[in-house]
Amino acid sequence: DQQVKQNSPSLSVQEGRISILNCDYTNSMFDYFLWYKKYPAEGPTFLISISSIKDKNEDGRFTVFLNKSAKHLSLHIVPSQPGDSAVYFCAALNNAGGTSYGKLTFGQGTILTVHP
Amino acid sequence: NAGVTQTPKFQVLKTGQSMTLQCAQDMNHEYMSWYRQDPGMGLRLIHYSVGAGITDQGEVPNGYNVSRSTTEDFPLRLLSAAPSQTSVYFCASSLNRYGGGSPLHFGNGTRLTVT
Numbered sequence: 001d002q003q004v005k006q007n008s009p010s011l012s013v014q015e016g017r018i019s020i021l022n023c024d025y026t027n028s029m030f031d032y033f034l035w036y037k038k039y040p041a042e043g044p045t046f047l048i049s050i051s052s053i054k055d056k057n058e059d060g061r062f063t064v065f066l067n068k069s070a071k072h073l074s075l076h077i078v079p080s081q082p083g084d085s086a087v088y089f090c091a092a093l094n095n096a097g098g099t100s101y102g103k104l105t106f107g108q109g110t111i112l113t114v115h116p
Numbered sequence: 117n118a119g120v121t122q123t124p125k126f127q128v129l130k131t132g133q134s135m136t137l138q139c140a141q142d143m144n145h146e147y148m149s150w151y152r153q154d155p156g157m158g159l160r161l162i163h164y165s166v167g168a169g170i171t172d173q174g175e176v177p178n179g180y181n182v183s184r185s186t187t188e189d190f191p192l193r194l195l196s197a198a199p200s201q202t203s204v205y206f207c208a209s210s211l212n213r214y215g216g217g218s219p220l221h222f223g224n225g226t227r228l229t230v231t
Contacts, residue, residue: 004158034219043120043206043222044159089158103174104220106151106158 003027004092006107013114019077021110023090026071030092034104035064035075038087047088048075080114087111118142122207122223129197129230137192137226139207147210148190149174149220150182152203159206165190197230204228 005024013019023033031052036044050057050064050073057064063076077084091104123138141148149164161174165184179201181193190209194201204227208220 006158036220036222041224043208043224044220045222046219049219091159103149103161103164104159105175106160108156108158 002108003030004090004105004107006088006090006110008110009108010111010113013080013112015082015114015116016079019075019080019084019112019114021075021077021088021090021112023073023075023107024071025073025092027092027094027105028071029094030105031095032093033064033066033073034091034093035062036089036091036106037084038089038109044089077112080112082114082116085112085114120207120209120221120223122205122226124226125224127226127228129194129228131197131199131230133197135194135197137194137205137207137228139190139192139223140188141190141207141209141221142188143209143211143221144187145209145211145221146187147212147218148184149208150180150190150192151206151208152176153206153225154203162192162205194228197228199230202228202230 034049035047037047038044048059048062066073087109089109090107120141150162151159153159160176163182165171204225206225207223210218210220212218
């Protein structure tokens, strides 16, 4: 039972264009969402997050959008750069009033390739 | 700060062997956890700890043991390795136990093959 799904295994984008990575979830108890980026032979690194009380969070070139009614979130990268080429994981958390103990549920990941 | 350090980087085991994957963090983080990454499955939580002496099971705990005797260390023990445990294992920590406002910091992983 995959509660967090990234249905696109890969995405290819030209440098300078927008990259849009999508993520769907089924558990309506999730109230905090995060994106992690992973390079080969390294561990994931935190990129950006959003609480369910917001519908948008921006950090430089990265923006995360949350549509709670559709149970859908997306990560926009503008402009895309070759160094953004990596695997991107979305993750969700049921914060449960502060008792979730950081138990993240991850999606399968999307491989982003940005071509020069 | 070294962050989260995992050893070894690679390991090959025969079915039935046991081993311990080491994880240490030097950030005085309260929360530590182990994930495994398998193709098409994302990362799945094996075990976690919210402080020294406190551990609990995650989504896929069978075949693994953990203990947390110090804040810094959180080893993962495979009791009797099986081919289904072939995976990449990541240790992670965060400053506080709640995760939402305190993102996980991951180690660089241990690639384990069980033949």
